[in-house]
């Protein structure tokens with residue numbers, strides 16, 4: 315069985331395993347204040363061009379999302395997001411369990427627009443029930459989105475302008491940030507990401523690390539006491555250097571970007587092959603998540619040799635599926651899939 319069901323099905327890049335082995339007998343302080351975490355923070359700040367940022371290492375995506383959002387929101391506020399947003403559909407109500415509702419916006423491709431957000435905020439403050447409904451307190455997006463699509467620099471700039479106009483922070487979930495940044499059609503840099511939101515995170519779990527997400531807070535307003543929130547949410551890893559070492563390796567020699575580019579190159583190969591063979595796509599193919607529409611017969615046939623997700627029924631005889639290419643996917647695996655398509 316060759317797996318295309320996600321980008322967290324392998325371990326990590328070999329440099330991380332080597333670094334963990336080499337540092338194994340070192341003694342360091344715990345909880346993310348060791349020299350490896352400090353070095354990784356410095357590398358990230360240099361890469362994003364924001365020496366003023368605070369960088370915190372968390373273990374996973376759901377934990378990063380609820381820790382960030384709950385640290386910012388007042389208890390009567392909610393998070394504005396796409397109806398397909400990860401916090402709304404794939405986190406078991408984790409955010410709601412912290413007491414904050416998801417205020418969802420309709421979307422066809424996973425993105426939300428500046429004008430949708432502005433309308434939601436205006437509707438809230440001008441509505442008759444203004445104080446009887448949940449106040450929009452943060453805007454959450456992911457880059458790439460749940461549908462594997464991207465925001466252009468213009469869309470992101472417009473969205474952030476609306477957030478600033480209403481003094482609502484913009485939070486970017488970058489669980490797959492590397493793949494978004496290296497996508498062929500992308501015009502957003504990591505420096506743009508850092509400058510066009512208040513908080514974001516750099517996903518490691520899906521992009522080369524064993525586990526770990528680097529939360530970057532660029533707006534001073536949200537920096538204070540963040541570590542208390544991490545600890546209270548169970549995210550402060552005692553052996554925090556495991557995270558620091560991994561991000562040191564990812565942000566040495568541009569590895570984070572090189573390994574993401576590998577996945578994007580293979581994703582493009584698969585996308586081109588699907589196009590040549592005449593398959594239609596459920597969402598535009600932009601990053602390392604590809605959503606072709608297969609006949610149910612073809613889907614069953616492929617499932618004998620390949621693992622992938624069924625994304626949704628298109629009609630009685632066709633289904634949209636998701637193939638995900640990772641930082642470690644082998645070209646032979648993609649070639650095998652292409653030949654069976």
Ligand SMILES: Cc1ncc(COP(=O)(O)O)c(C=O)c1O
Nearest residue numbers: 374375376377400456487489519
């Ligand atoms: C965009 C996005 N955010 C957050 C997460 C949650 O990550 P985790 O499963 O590590 O909690 C995922 C996982 O698939 C994701 O795709």
